[in-house]
Structures are given as structure tokens and as C-alpha cells.
Amino acid sequence: MILAKFNEHLEQNYPRVQNFHPFFNDALKWMLEAGGKHFRAQLLLGIVNAKNPTLLDKALNAALALEFIHTYSLIHDDLPAMDNAFLRRGKETLHKKYDETTAILVGDALNTEAFLLLSKLDLKDEIKVKLVQTLAFNTGLNGMIIGQAIDCYFEDKNLTLDEVEFLHIHKTARLIAASLKMGAIICELEAKECEEIYEVGILIGLIFQIKDDIIDATLDANEAGKPTHNDTHKNSFIKLLGLEGAKKAKNDKITLCEEKIKKMDPKIANELCKLIDKYLKG
Numbered sequence: 001m002i003l004a005k006f007n008e009h010l011e012q013n014y015p016r017v018q019n020f021h022p023f024f025n026d027a028l029k030w031m032l033e034a035g036g037k038h039f040r041a042q043l044l045l046g047i048v049n050a051k052n053p054t055l056l057d058k059a060l061n062a063a064l065a066l067e068f069i070h071t072y073s074l075i076h077d078d079l080p081a082m083d084n085a086f087l088r089r090g091k092e093t094l095h096k097k098y099d100e101t102t103a104i105l106v107g108d109a110l111n112t113e114a115f116l117l118l119s120k121l122d123l124k125d126e127i128k129v130k131l132v133q134t135l136a137f138n139t140g141l142n143g144m145i146i147g148q149a150i151d152c153y154f155e156d157k158n159l160t161l162d163e164v165e166f167l168h169i170h171k172t173a174r175l176i177a178a179s180l181k182m183g184a185i186i187c188e189l190e191a192k193e194c195e196e197i198y199e200v201g202i203l204i205g206l207i208f209q210i211k212d213d214i215i216d217a218t219l220d221a222n223e224a225g226k227p228t229h230n231d232t233h234k235n236s237f238i239k240l241l242g243l244e245g246a247k248k249a250k251n252d253k254i255t256l257c258e259e260k261i262k263k264m265d266p267k268i269a270n271e272l273c274k275l276i277d278k279y280l281k282g
Contacts, residue, residue, distance in 0.1 A: 150171075
């Protein structure tokens, strides 16, 4: 229900701008309409659905902001200066479909549009400020940016397990954790509960990354919808632990995560367990 509701909202709210550029509006929605799991949007909406479903409609644009931010990060990650990827979500990457300039600008547009969406939410001003702060902290210098910088700089240089976890906590896990925390903020949960939810989100984010590394090592590009066997230069969990070691690390973290979730509000626990079962196990 939540995913269908979000998909409908996304399809009705692709970003566009009045202009005479021949294809920029098409480029703005190229990666968004390619689909994806909308995992981060579902995390935010899952918390809202569990704690205060009457706020679900008001939370849709916050979930949309997450999707914009995530898509911007993928577009930039695929650029020639980064991974130089040709496929994403089963479609040509934006710089391949159009050009590199367009891909950079679309990424920039989606990034900034996300914060505009948050500023216009039909919620209390103090809630909107907290949402902006949470998203900015976890996707900016203290999150995705430093994670990506480390990922790129240390290609073909071996990191320790702690360093690899630091890299992927920042590059991947913090946005996933922020998604959960933003749902909790919208529902006006106590600060302590928000932080507990955030910490579980970091763990979920690491599991998500290990699963992604396993997909890269075991599927072909058509199955994965993006280039695979592409992490030989990267500091992945597979490179460090091997395939079986990475599978064990993922399962160990899932067990730990489920133990922590059992101590949470049963309604929140139910929503999180459904998403873990659907996207992270197997």
C-alpha cells in the first residue's frame, strides 16, 4: 500500500521547469521514472504509517525529497569522473543518454529541489527545520560527500574493515538512517526514540551495502540493472571478506538488527521487519 501510494505520488510530481531547453525536463525525470526500490521513501513512510498514519499524505513530499536526493547521488556516482557507468536501473545512465553537462546539472537540480520540498511541507516550522537539518547533515559533508570522497580516493588502496565500514556508513547508511529519523521527526517522537531509530538505520544501511556488494559479485548487468563485477578497484565488503565472508557478515548484522528491533515499538518493528524481509534477506 505504501509503495503504491508513493509511486503514484512520484508519477504525479516529476520535477519540471518552464523553459525553452529542448530536453531538460525529460532529463530531470529520466532516472526517476526508471523506478528503483524506493527503499528510503518506504522507510520514512513506514515509520509514519506505524506511528501516525493520519500524517501519511503530508509526509509524501518528504519521501519524495529522499528519492530526489538518492537519485542525484546515483547520477553523480555514475559520471565519468566517478564510476563512469553506462547502466542504472536498467536504463542508460544520464550522461550516456544525454551528456555529462546535463547529468551534472540534473543532479544539482534534484539535490536542491529536495530541500525546497521540505521547506514547503504542511507541517510545523520547527519540524521542517529538523527535517532539513537531518537530511543536510546525512547527505552533505558529514555523510554522502565524505563517503564518496573516500570511496574514490582509496580505489586500488586496501582499507581495514573499520575503514570500509566508516566509508559505507557515510556513503550509504547515513541516508538510510536519516530516512527513518525523518519519519520519526514528522511523528514528533521523543529525541531519544529518534536516535534509537537512527542507530538501527545505520545498521540497516550497512546490511543494504553488503547486499549490494554481493549483487555486484554474483549477478550480471541485466539481472542487476546496472554494471556488475565493477568493484575490483573499490573497497567493498566482498573484496575484504570474500563472498562467503560477506554473506556471513550480512546475516550476522541482520541478526543483531532484529534483536535491536524487538526492543522497539511493536508497530515500528513490524514495518521494519517487513522491509528487511523483502529487500535485505536472501
